[in-house]
Amino acid sequence: MPSAKRPAKVQRWMDVIAAFLRFRFPISFEQLAAEVPAYADPDQADDARMRMFERDKDELRELGVPIETVAGEEGGFSSYRLKSRAFYLPYLMTADDGAAAAPPIRPKGPGYQDLPILSFEPDEIAMIARAATRVQHMQHAMLAADAATAVRKLAFDIPLAIDGDSAREVILQPSHASDHDVLELLDTAVRRRKLVDFDYRSMERDAHSRRGVQPYGLIFLSGIWYLVAHDVTANALRHFRVSRMSRVVINSAKAQSHDFEIPSDFDLWSHTLSRQAWEMGDADATHVSVRFDPSNRFAAAGAELGDADPEHSDCRRFVVRRPDAFVRWLLSFGGSAVPVAPSTIVDALHEVASNTVALYLAATQEHST
Amino acid sequence: MNPRTADDAASQLRRLLIAIPALADDSPHRIADLAILVGVSEGTLAKDLRTLVTRFDDGPGGFVEGVRLAFSTDSVQLESTFFRRPMGLTPSELGAIELGLAALARELPPHEAAVAERAKERVVRAAAGLTLHTDRGPVHAARLVASERDGLHLSLLRTAISSRRKAEIEYRSVSSPAGSIRSVHPYGLLHSNGHWFLIGHCERAESIRIFRLDRMVAAKMLAEPADIPDDVDVEATLRNGRATVTNAEDVLRVQYSPRIARWIAEHQSVETQHDGSVIVDHPLLDDDWAVRHVLQYGPDAEVLEPPRVREMVRERLELVLSAHVR
Numbered sequence: 001m002p003s004a005k006r007p008a009k010v011q012r013w014m015d016v017i018a019a020f021l022r023f024r025f026p027i028s029f030e031q032l033a034a035e036v037p038a039y040a041d042p043d044q045a046d047d048a049r050m051r052m053f054e055r056d057k058d059e060l061r062e063l064g065v066p067i068e069t070v071a072g073e074e075g076g077f078s079s080y081r082l083k084s085r086a087f088y089l090p091y092l093m094t095a096d097d098g099a100a101a102a103p104p105i106r107p108k109g110p111g112y113q114d115l116p117i118l119s120f121e122p123d124e125i126a127m128i129a130r131a132a133t134r135v136q137h138m139q140h141a142m143l144a145a146d147a148a149t150a151v152r153k154l155a156f157d158i159p160l161a162i163d164g165d166s167a168r169e170v171i172l173q174p175s176h177a178s179d180h181d182v183l184e185l186l187d188t189a190v191r192r193r194k195l196v197d198f199d200y201r202s203m204e205r206d207a208h209s210r211r212g213v214q215p216y217g218l219i220f221l222s223g224i225w226y227l228v229a230h231d232v233t234a235n236a237l238r239h240f241r242v243s244r245m246s247r248v249v250i251n252s253a254k255a256q257s258h259d260f261e262i263p264s265d266f267d268l269w270s271h272t273l274s275r276q277a278w279e280m281g282d283a284d285a286t287h288v289s290v291r292f293d294p295s296n297r298f299a300a301a302g303a304e305l306g307d308a309d310p311e312h313s314d315c316r317r318f319v320v321r322r323p324d325a326f327v328r329w330l331l332s333f334g335g336s337a338v339p340v341a342p343s344t345i346v347d348a349l350h351e352v353a354s355n356t357v358a359l360y361l362a363a364t365q366e367h368s369t
Numbered sequence: 370m371n372p373r374t375a376d377d378a379a380s381q382l383r384r385l386l387i388a389i390p391a392l393a394d395d396s397p398h399r400i401a402d403l404a405i406l407v408g409v410s411e412g413t414l415a416k417d418l419r420t421l422v423t424r425f426d427d428g429p430g431g432f433v434e435g436v437r438l439a440f441s442t443d444s445v446q447l448e449s450t451f452f453r454r455p456m457g458l459t460p461s462e463l464g465a466i467e468l469g470l471a472a473l474a475r476e477l478p479p480h481e482a483a484v485a486e487r488a489k490e491r492v493v494r495a496a497a498g499l500t501l502h503t504d505r506g507p508v509h510a511a512r513l514v515a516s517e518r519d520g521l522h523l524s525l526l527r528t529a530i531s532s533r534r535k536a537e538i539e540y541r542s543v544s545s546p547a548g549s550i551r552s553v554h555p556y557g558l559l560h561s562n563g564h565w566f567l568i569g570h571c572e573r574a575e576s577i578r579i580f581r582l583d584r585m586v587a588a589k590m591l592a593e594p595a596d597i598p599d600d601v602d603v604e605a606t607l608r609n610g611r612a613t614v615t616n617a618e619d620v621l622r623v624q625y626s627p628r629i630a631r632w633i634a635e636h637q638s639v640e641t642q643h644d645g646s647v648i649v650d651h652p653l654l655d656d657d658w659a660v661r662h663v664l665q666y667g668p669d670a671e672v673l674e675p676p677r678v679r680e681m682v683r684e685r686l687e688l689v690l691s692a693h694v695r
Contacts (some may be wrong), residue, residue, distance in 0.1 A: 112453065147466060154458075156390065218508060222515070332664040
């Protein structure tokens with residue numbers, strides 16, 4: 001049969017979902033095929049029709065349609081089920097309608113009668129609207145679209161809209177915004193727990209390098225998206241700026257199974273707390289002790305970013321993952337912040353100060369000759 | 370499989386599962402209204418509905434057999450026994466709302482944060498059908514304010530703007546590092562490059578000013594009404610207002626090396642040199658700020674003008690070298 005005459009894929013999917021909703025119990029592929037014309041195509045071999053269903057099932061699950069597989073007894077064929085309670089949105093009510101509120105009018109047809117009723121407080125509804133508006137500000141097209149669709153669904157029953165008063169609140173998009181395709185790929189990799197490879201250019205080295213990581217999550221911090229990932233080569237947790245990644249490739253082997261598990265003690269939200277440039281690096285963590293001049297107001301403010309130093313009572317201690325960025329930060333205090341340990345940082349500051357002062361001395365000599 | 374086609378089918382499915390429940394109440398609906406509800410153009414919506422019901426063979430029906438669709442010039446009517454409720458929230462939709470609520474819960478004052486937490490539990494219950502996704506953790510996390518204090522101030526300023534009341538802020542700036550008290554008619558809020566700004570009319574300066582949230586030591590809402598023009602446009606105010614804010618007479622001229630030129634150019638307009646380095650003119654309000662700004666780039670930034678700042682940079686570098694602990 002020419003492909004132009006086949007029903008559209010979305011039609012086939014709607015047929016599949018409707019067929020499942022018609023039955024309250026798990027059904028076999030043959031029972032399903034009787035309801036879905038595309039699976040009963042006599043021109044197609046049995047295994048080709050089955051493969052088509054397997055692909056549809058995986059894609060629909062990916063889209064959030066919770067089709068369950070029920071294993072057959074003693075090696076028999078599997079059957080499948082989609083519970084209407086798991087598919088349809090429950091009925092939602094505003095709590096302050098109270099007892100006076102009429103129960104929802106349930107349409108005739110399969111699946112509607114046993115949908116639960118959930119009530120929301122008015123302040124919760126307002127907060128959901130604010131949350132959805134917030135997500136529109138995160139420079140992530142797919143997240144914004146998901147939040148908007150969620151609001152459209154909830155708004156069937158409860159008064160909800162994304163706050164449109166944007167003239168009073170403006171989010172400027174930076175010129176170095178992350179590529180939406182890259183963000184989308186990384187989202188998928190995190191969800192499916194798949195390994196990711198990418199080219200990364202880092203400011204310190206100004207060079208591209210190929211990285212292989214286990215992606216644990218994405219964080220949006222100070223207007224920038226970072227990937228939090230376990231770097232396989234370094235065997236350590238790293239932060240990567242999404243806007244500095246390119247040629248992102250998800251491991252395609254065994255697409256339906258996890259490549260790794262995220263450790264149970266990993267807390268993505270705790271990574272939104274560290275926000276200094278030197279903490280957001282892709283190197284091993286170093287503890288650096290720094291002595292600040294308390295009479296200098298900038299140095300006093302800088303000291304607050306560190307922790308108490310157990311080894312040097314007159315110092316503050318910092319956890320540094322980007323030594324280069326940290327050394328430059330120290331340099332900006334112009335002598336009011338002095339590192340005492342480790343020697344690598346002490347020497348690095350001396351070196352960068354020597355190199356910088358050379359610029360001014362060389363130019364002065366040029367001017368005077 | 371062509372991923373493009375899959376994407377299209379996925380988008381169509383999402384749209385149809387919102388359109389059908391809105392439509393399937395046995396009465397005609399204006400296509401224009403429905404398109405707004407679904408969030409697409411009228412043409413796309415009409416095409417989706419036609420795609421749904423067009424069959425090319427005479428085989429057994431599928432669900433479409435039970436669907437009746439009637440188009441008139443500007444309205445559409447549909448009868449169906451299925452899909453009369455919207456599909457529940459998908460894991461990614463739930464994730465997006467949870468992310469927004471969790472971010473709010475971390476930046477709002479405690480009583481509002483508690484509401485955000487409650488709302489999160491409700492939304493999760495509304496998506497309770499997601500039995501296949503019991504192991505899901507958060508994919509995203511976000512922080513839009515630098516500190517708890519900024520979050521409190523942001524919330525307070527939003528209230529002041531929406532209730533059109535004046536705000537009083539204690540503000541630290543380069544010109545008054547110890548802080549000064551300002552009464553502001555708040556026009557709007559702006560988020561740019563990771564910072565929140567308040568834009569408003571400052572009574573002390575008698576003109577529009579832009580205040581960085583993380584430089585506010587304190588903020589409170591006053592009882593007095595604020596004078597806010599009805600047609601205020603925050604973004605335009607910012608563009609026009611910048612000149613009045615940076616009324617610096619001096620210019621700090623800095624040359625950045627080719628190595629970091631790309632990163633400098635990400636943030637501001639630059640003058641590119643033959644060797645790949647870039648030169649940028651910054652408004653110079655405060656020499657201390659200028660020295661700190663340049664030093665953070667080490668040998669990758671050099672002050673060209675003015676000479677007194679060049680000299681200050683050199684002196685500070687000598688201090689760093691003399692303070693070197695061996």
